[in-house]
Amino acid sequence: MLLGFLRHLFPLALAVLLAPAWASPLHILVEPYPPFVVQRGLGLGGPYVDAFAQLAKQRGLVTTLESVPMRRALKAAQAAPGTCVLGVNYAAADAEVLLYVSPVAPVYIWAYSRHGANVHADTLAGLGHYSLGVVDIPEIRQLLEGAGLRYEYLPFNGKGLQMLQASRFDVLLSDVGPELGNAPAGTNVDRLFLVTRVERWLACNPATDPTSLAALRAGLHEGLFPEETRDIWSRYGLGSYFDTVRKEWVTSSKMP
Numbered sequence: 001m002l003l004g005f006l007r008h009l010f011p012l013a014l015a016v017l018l019a020p021a022w023a024s025p026l027h028i029l030v031e032p033y034p035p036f037v038v039q040r041g042l043g044l045g046g047p048y049v050d051a052f053a054q055l056a057k058q059r060g061l062v063t064t065l066e067s068v069p070m071r072r073a074l075k076a077a078q079a080a081p082g083t084c085v086l087g088v089n090y091a092a093a094d095a096e097v098l099l100y101v102s103p104v105a106p107v108y109i110w111a112y113s114r115h116g117a118n119v120h121a122d123t124l125a126g127l128g129h130y131s132l133g134v135v136d137i138p139e140i141r142q143l144l145e146g147a148g149l150r151y152e153y154l155p156f157n158g159k160g161l162q163m164l165q166a167s168r169f170d171v172l173l174s175d176v177g178p179e180l181g182n183a184p185a186g187t188n189v190d191r192l193f194l195v196t197r198v199e200r201w202l203a204c205n206p207a208t209d210p211t212s213l214a215a216l217r218a219g220l221h222e223g224l225f226p227e228e229t230r231d232i233w234s235r236y237g238l239g240s241y242f243d244t245v246r247k248e249w250v251t252s253s254k255m256p
Helices: 002-018 047-058 070-079 138-146 157-165 210-219 227-235 239-254
Strands: 026-030 038-040 043-045 063-067 083-089 099-114 132-134 171-174 189-204
Touching (some): 026 070, 043 047, 047 083, 047 099, 047 227, 132 138, 157 171, 157 189, 171 189
Parallel strands (some): 026 083
Antiparallel strands (some): 038 043, 099 189
16 A cells, blocks of 8 residues: 555656746647647647647646647747747747747658649759749748749648649648648649758747756757657557657757
């Protein structure tokens, strides 16, 4: 009986020891981003959400998560200490008003065309004769501008595949992969080539408690992909994706 009591007491005592010395919880804002962040009624799910919640709890952090469109989330984080945005793209302009705490996940940007559209390209240089639609990621736009390529900017990432199917442009540059189960019914596209890989970040108000920020950095040392989150990714059918990220991002390039 005493042993059972001690086993119950140990995790509570550990949480107290790890907990940073502040009273208010962190308010984490996140935009739905299937299959990584999914809306579930009034709540949120998906591997980004579940992995972050687990890692934050292990560091003794108290967090509340809220679904908020990205542009509104960024403004809210700029205005309120203790507020962070999960899964944000890095932007130099925002780095002046937000603190980019840690990268949390890679974003693989692929070039897609409509199936049967006879688009022949396997590098950016080969896209010069095609019209392009590009998702809202600053690093991608900079890459295209550096290559002298013209493009149509897509303010709503989730509409890219539909717009490609409707022939709004010849090629879509996007991180939205049909193989991840996010393609609308009837979508039929060809994946041409991998354009680049960028990162999604956790960004917080710069006035957030420094102890909490240090705990976040420590907990996110391997992003949302430490070994202890493997079961979470597998539960969502993304076990092979987890393995790929561990091999290509965590162990080979992200860690110092």
